[in-house]
Amino acid sequence: MSVTTRAASPVERATAPPRRTAGQRWRYAGTVAIFLLPSLVPLTLFTLVPMAGSLWVSLHEWDLLQPMRWVGLANYADLLGEEETRAAFGHTLYFIAGYLPLVYAGGLGLAMLLNRAMKGRNLFRAVYFLPVITSWVVVALMWKWLLNPASGIVNWALGLLGVEGPGWWTDPDWAMPSIILASAWKDLGFVMIILLAGLQAIPGEYHEAARVDGASPWQRFRSITLPLLSPSTFFVVVISLINGFQVFDQVHVMTGGGPGGATQVAVEQVYKLTFEYGRAGAASALSWLLFAVVLVVTLVQVRGQRRWVTYG
Amino acid sequence: MGKALKYLLVIAGALVMLFPFAWAVITSLTPDGAVLASPPDFTPEGAGLGAYERLLAAMPFWRILANSLWIGLASTALQLITSAMAAYAFARLPFPGRGALFAVYLATLMVPLQVLIVPLFIEMRTLDLTDTYFAVLAPTVASAFGVFLLRQAIQQVPREFDEAAVLDGAGHLRIFAFVVLPLIRPALATFAIFAFMASWNSYLWPLVILRSPEFFTLPLGLAELHGRFTTEWNVVMAGSVVSVVPILILYLFAQKHVIASVAQSGLK
Numbered sequence: 001m002s003v004t005t006r007a008a009s010p011v012e013r014a015t016a017p018p019r020r021t022a023g024q025r026w027r028y029a030g031t032v033a034i035f036l037l038p039s040l041v042p043l044t045l046f047t048l049v050p051m052a053g054s055l056w057v058s059l060h061e062w063d064l065l066q067p068m069r070w071v072g073l074a075n076y077a078d079l080l081g082e083e084e085t086r087a088a089f090g091h092t093l094y095f096i097a098g099y100l101p102l103v104y105a106g107g108l109g110l111a112m113l114l115n116r117a118m119k120g121r122n123l124f125r126a127v128y129f130l131p132v133i134t135s136w137v138v139v140a141l142m143w144k145w146l147l148n149p150a151s152g153i154v155n156w157a158l159g160l161l162g163v164e165g166p167g168w169w170t171d172p173d174w175a176m177p178s179i180i181l182a183s184a185w186k187d188l189g190f191v192m193i194i195l196l197a198g199l200q201a202i203p204g205e206y207h208e209a210a211r212v213d214g215a216s217p218w219q220r221f222r223s224i225t226l227p228l229l230s231p232s233t234f235f236v237v238v239i240s241l242i243n244g245f246q247v248f249d250q251v252h253v254m255t256g257g258g259p260g261g262a263t264q265v266a267v268e269q270v271y272k273l274t275f276e277y278g279r280a281g282a283a284s285a286l287s288w289l290l291f292a293v294v295l296v297v298t299l300v301q302v303r304g305q306r307r308w309v310t311y312g
Numbered sequence: 313m314g315k316a317l318k319y320l321l322v323i324a325g326a327l328v329m330l331f332p333f334a335w336a337v338i339t340s341l342t343p344d345g346a347v348l349a350s351p352p353d354f355t356p357e358g359a360g361l362g363a364y365e366r367l368l369a370a371m372p373f374w375r376i377l378a379n380s381l382w383i384g385l386a387s388t389a390l391q392l393i394t395s396a397m398a399a400y401a402f403a404r405l406p407f408p409g410r411g412a413l414f415a416v417y418l419a420t421l422m423v424p425l426q427v428l429i430v431p432l433f434i435e436m437r438t439l440d441l442t443d444t445y446f447a448v449l450a451p452t453v454a455s456a457f458g459v460f461l462l463r464q465a466i467q468q469v470p471r472e473f474d475e476a477a478v479l480d481g482a483g484h485l486r487i488f489a490f491v492v493l494p495l496i497r498p499a500l501a502t503f504a505i506f507a508f509m510a511s512w513n514s515y516l517w518p519l520v521i522l523r524s525p526e527f528f529t530l531p532l533g534l535a536e537l538h539g540r541f542t543t544e545w546n547v548v549m550a551g552s553v554v555s556v557v558p559i560l561i562l563y564l565f566a567q568k569h570v571i572a573s574v575a576q577s578g579l580k
Contacts, residue, residue, distance in 0.1 A: 031484050035401035036413075039394035043454040046432065047420045053431030064434070113322050126567050127326045130333070133563050133570070135513040137531035138552045141538055142332045145339065145545045151348045153335055159351075189329070190574060197575035235577075246424050249515045253535055267426045267516075275520075280430050287427040295422065 058285035063278030075285035085286065087261065088269040089293070091176065095265060096244040098180035099187075104236060106184060107191025112225075114192070115199045125196070129189035136186070140253035143182035144169060172262035175255050179263060183250055191236050198232025199225070230309040238301055245294045266290045333556070340364065340550035347546045363546035364554070370540070370547065373554065375526055376533040380512060381558065383445065383529060387452040387511040388504050395458030396500065400488045402459065403466040404474065414463075417456045425516060433520055443523045452511060458503050465499035466492055502573040505566065512559060530555045 058075055060068040079085045110128060114121055131139060146154050147168035155165030166174040202225065210220045226233075248267040251257065257264035257272065264272075266286065273283035338354075339347065340363050346356035367373055401407075402414050428451070436447045469492055477487045493500070515531040522528060528536065534551050541547045563570060 029407075032401055032405050032407050034485070035397045035405060035488070039398040039454040039459060040413075041454075042394065042450065043417070043420060043456070046435075046451040047423070047428065047454070047456075048416075050428040050431035050435060051420070051423055053434065054427050057430055057434075110322075110325055113318055113325070118318070118322070122568075124322055124326055125571060126563075127329050129567075129571055129574075130329060130560075130563075132574075133509060133559055134556055135515075135531050135559075137513075137515055137534045138556055139332075141534060141548055141552050142336050144538075145549060146332055146335060148545070151350045151352070151545075153352060156351055185328070185332070193571055193574045194577075242424075246426065248426070249513075249531075252515075252519075253538070270426050270429070271516075274430055274433075284427075284430050287424075287429070291422075291424060291427050294424065298422075 054284045054287065057281055058288055060281045062280045064274070064280050065278075068281070071281065075282045076289070079282060079286055079289060084261075084264070084269065085289075088264055088266045088286075091263055092245055092247065092265045094176055095180060095183075095247050095263075096241065098177065099183050099244055099247075100237070100240050102180065102184040103187050103191050103240065104233070106188045107195050107236070108229075110188065110192040111195035111199055114196055125193070128192055131186045132189045134186070136249035137253055139182060139186045140250045143178070143185070144254050147178050147181075169255050170259060172260050175259060175263045179247075179250055179254055182254065183247070186250075187240075191240075194236055195229065195232050198229045202228045227310045231311055234301070234305050234309045238298060241297055241301070242294055245290060245297070336549045336552050336556075339546055340553050342546045344544065344546065348543060363544075363550040366544075366547050367537070367550045367554070371525055371528075371533055371537060371551075373533070373551070376528045376530055377555065377558065379445075379528060380530040380555075383448060384508050384511040387449055388507040390449075390453045391455045391458050391507045392500060392504055394453060395455050395503065396462050396493065396496075397488070398454075398459045399462035399466050400484075400492060402463045404487075404492075405484065417459050421456045421460070429516070429520055432517075436521060442521055443527060445527060447521045448518055448527070448529070451517065452507075452514075455503075455507065458507065461503050462496060462499055465496040469495045501569060502576065505570050505573050508562075 057068070059070065059072055061071045061075070062068040114124060146152055149155060149165070149167040149170050152165075152168070155168075158165040169175045169178045206224050206228070207220055210224055215223070246267055247265050248271070251263050251265050251268050252271070255263045257268045267290070270283045270287050270290070273279045273286060341359050341361070342353075342356055343358040343360070343362055346353045346358075349356070398417070402410065402417075432451060433442070436442045441447045441450075473491050473495065474487050477491050482490070513531065514529070515535070518529050518532045519535070522532060525533065525536070534548070534555060537551050538548050
């Protein structure tokens with residue numbers, strides 16, 4: 001984000017405003033405008049104005065139809081006192097707690113398997129990445145069908161093993177695990193690719209030297225792989241947490257927040273408050289609360305990274 | 313670890329990744345009566361393309377597919393143009409307040425979509441633009457992420473190239489179009505892939521802003537199909553299969569570049 005102050009290059013000197021006449025200055029300003037406006041106008045209209053609007057709406061009671069009624073910070077106060085809000089954040093954390101370890105462990109395992117030269121490595125990489133390019137709605141539908149309690153193939157296979165499969169997304173206890181499973185399956189390839197790139201950046205000599213010194217594979221993993229992989233791990237954790245807090249598509253398609261509100265995550269709650277409960281003000285307030293949580297979590301990680309992230 | 317065991321694990325992983333797709337294809341070929349059979353009927357009578365015919369009858373599928381494709385391409389093209397131009401200004405055109413403005417761009421990166429949903433919806437309703445292509449496309453036109461990514465790339469272009477062009481009397485638009493853009497092609501390709509995937513997969517905003525099936529994009533069309541054909545999984549899977557095919561074809565061509573782009577994004 002740094003704006004470097006350095007000696008002006010010939011190009012800048014040739015075009016820099018101060019030495020120019022008024023007419024030339026206007027021409028230069030016009031040039032800057034031509035380059036900036038195509039993104040600045042839509043960014044203002046469709047991001048900056050709605051941002052301000054969202055803060056404004058969050059201070060009102062509003063059902064999208066009647067005129068808005070000013071309530072100050074009441075929406076925030078109400079939300080913080082509501083059981084549903086706590087439940088929504090709880091379900092979101094539940095999702096993250098299941099999803100992140102699963103996708104990281106799986107991604108790391110696959111990345112380590114593919115790290116050494118092997119036949120068909122590129123093919124396997126491409127196959128593992130396939131779910132990443134598939135849209136969330138398709139993935140959610142495929143898994144909803146795989147995990148269909150009565151006629152799904154997964155429960156049929158479990159039956160062959162003598163296990164009676166659970167009700168998956170129809171069962172309040174199993175609905176969130178179903179969503180976690182589908183989410184980890186979809187993102188495994190993404191995490192694998194990031195970690196694989198990190199692994200390949202670790203110089204082979206480190207492992208060689210440790211092996212010569214008699215370090216076991218586990219010791220090498222703990223003392224070489226994990227520390228040197230920490231920048232990639234950091235990236236994966238930051239991105240996964242940001243996405244995890246905003247989980248919506250798969251929930252909306254697989255369970256719609258059900259059954260019995262068991263998978264009612266934060267963004268699903270924003271959606272319902274807006275379009276089902278006629279509480280657009282509270283919905284905006286909740287979205288800002290969620291934003292605040294994500295921001296704090298991300299900042300804490302960025303500040304805390306010094307303690308465990310090693311940049312080679 | 314034994315080589316055989318390693319291959320076994322890698323292949324098992326690949327099967328886990330491929331099976332849901334394979335099962336979707338198999339289900340889509342299953343006739344109506346046999347879909348919910350338990351245990352599954354693997355050799356049902358009358359297997360064929362019946363579900364696909366019902367899919368085409370149930371929704372304007374080709375139109376929805378075309379919507380997704382052209383919205384994805386238009387969104388990608390617009391983002392490339394607007395982001396590259398802004399990136400050029402931030403990298404090469406000094407002006408008062410440039411640092412502050414760039415910070416504003418970066419700040420918008422942190423604001424998640426759901427914060428904007430309500431006011432954006434109201435804005436579109438006020439302008440009487442709900443349920444239009446414009447409403448789907450407009451919020452995607454500017455990309456702070458793109459500006460950030462391409463600014464980095466432009467900063468890495470040696471200034472001597474621009475300077476040579478300036479000496480030839482070229483203005484900034486010409487330097488931008490004929491000197492800088494060709495030199496940052498890899499970054500443009502990376503960004504194009506991310507932009508297209510984001511548009512292709514986008515669900516929440518189209519869900520909020522679109523009502524008429526003729527404007528639907530694929531994720532929306534499929535979710536709506538699922539709402540109507542709750543238990544007719546062969547039709548739902550037929551829709552899923554057909555909607556995976558176009559992106560799969562693109563992926564087969566761009567596979568190496570897609571994976572390289574993602575890998576690069578994790579290496580700082």
